Amino acid sequence: MSRALTIHLERPVVSAKILDNYPDGIGTERSERGRVNRGADTEQIRIQDLEAQKAVFSQACQTLDGVVAKLNQFYDKMFVEHREEIAKLSVEIARKILVRKVENGDYEIESIVKEALKNAPTRQDVVVHLNPQDLVHCQKPSRMGQAAT
Numbered sequence: 001m002s003r004a005l006t007i008h009l010e011r012p013v014v015s016a017k018i019l020d021n022y023p024d025g026i027g028t029e030r031s032e033r034g035r036v037n038r039g040a041d042t043e044q045i046r047i048q049d050l051e052a053q054k055a056v057f058s059q060a061c062q063t064l065d066g067v068v069a070k071l072n073q074f075y076d077k078m079f080v081e082h083r084e085e086i087a088k089l090s091v092e093i094a095r096k097i098l099v100r101k102v103e104n105g106d107y108e109i110e111s112i113v114k115e116a117l118k119n120a121p122t123r124q125d126v127v128v129h130l131n132p133q134d135l136v137h138c139q140k141p142s143r144m145g146q147a148a149t
Contacts, residue, residue, distance in 0.1 A: 109134040 079086075101107045113128055120126050130138060 109137055113138060 098107075109130065113130075116128070117126060128138075
């Protein structure tokens with residue numbers, strides 16, 4: 001049967017340190033050679049731990065690279081497959097914006113016609129169809145001059 005060890009100190013304990021995995025064990029003597037070997041063993045264990053962590057990190061990076069590549073492929077595939085729908089949606093959005101602007105009278109027909117004529121391949125045989133209310137604005141001589149004819 002073991003008895004409890006009691007130590008009586010004259011002064012209070014200021015600090016204490018718990019030694020985890022104490023290499024010598026209790027009651028063994030340490031030789032100078034043992035200290036060097038244990039130090040080398042500890043360093044070797046640290047190096048092995050670092051190498052293991054590096055391998056795990058490398059594996060995680062490779063996995064993430066694979067995921068990124070697959071997401072990029074998926075994105076490209078979805079964009080190609082839905083290109084027509086995207087174009088139709090864009091045209092529909094533009095149409096709704098223009099309808100709202102026309103309903104509110106929030107447009108300048110003169111600048112629209114000038115821009116269209118400027119971008120036309122040739123200025124010969126160009127026909128501009130206008131709303132009768134817009135035609136009145138384009139026929140004013142001071143505004144568009146010959147562009148409306």
